[in-house]
Amino acid sequence: MSLFENITKKVTDTARAAAKKSGELVEATKLNMSIGAEEDKIEKVYAEIGKVVYEAFSNGEAVSEMFKEQCETIKSYEDNIKEMKQKILDLKSVKICSGCGAELDTEVVFCPKCGAKQEIPEPVVIPQEPTEKVCSSCSASNTLDSAFCTKCGAKFE
Numbered sequence: 001m002s003l004f005e006n007i008t009k010k011v012t013d014t015a016r017a018a019a020k021k022s023g024e025l026v027e028a029t030k031l032n033m034s035i036g037a038e039e040d041k042i043e044k045v046y047a048e049i050g051k052v053v054y055e056a057f058s059n060g061e062a063v064s065e066m067f068k069e070q071c072e073t074i075k076s077y078e079d080n081i082k083e084m085k086q087k088i089l090d091l092k093s094v095k096i097c098s099g100c101g102a103e104l105d106t107e108v109v110f111c112p113k114c115g116a117k118q119e120i121p122e123p124v125v126i127p128q129e130p131t132e133k134v135c136s137s138c139s140a141s142n143t144l145d146s147a148f149c150t151k152c153g154a155k156f157e
Contacts, residue, residue, distance in 0.1 A: 050070075057063045057071035089095060094103045099116025110117055133142045133156055140151035148155050 053063060053067050054071050054074055057068070058075075063071055089103075092103075093106055095106050095108075095118065096102070097104055097111040097114065097116055097118065099111055100114040102111060102113045104111060104118065107120075108118055109120065130144065133144055133146055134140070135142060135149040135152060135154055135156075137154040138149060138152040140149055142150055142156070146156060
C-alpha cells in the first residue's frame with residue numbers, strides 16, 4: 001500500500017468511528033430525553049394522587065392519618081391565599097360577583113354582567129382611642145395625662 005492509501009484508510013476509519021460515536025451519543029441523548037419525559041409523567045400522576053387525597057379531605061371524607069397533616073398544611077396555605085386575595089380586593093375597593101366572578105365596585109347591588117344580587121357587607125367600625133378624659137362630675141374635657149379635673153378638681157380613677 002502506498003502512503004496515500006494508508007492515510008486515506010486511517011481517515012476513513014476515523015470518520016467511521018466518529019460517526020458511530022456520534023450516532024451513539026444522539027441515541028443516548030434521545031433515550032435520556034425519553035427517561036425525563038417518563039419521569040415527568042410519574043410526577044404528574046403523583047400530583048394527581050395527592051390532589052385526590054386532598055379533595056377527599058376537603059369534602060370531609062376520611063383520610064389516612066398518614067396524609068392528614070399534609071392536608072391540614074395545604075388548607076392553611078389556601079386560607080392564607082384567600083385572605084391575601086381579599087386584601088387585594090379591599091385595596092382596590094372591589095368585590096367579586098357571587099354569580100359570575102366579575103370584579104365589581106363595593107357599592108354595586110346587582111352585577112351588570114349577570115344580574116346577580118350582591119351582598120352588601122356591613123361597614124366595619126373600628127373603635128377609636130380616646131383623645132381626652134371627660135370628668136364624671138362636671139363633664140369637662142381634660143387631657144389624657146390629667147390626674148385631676150381642671151374645672152372642678154375631681155380626681156380621675
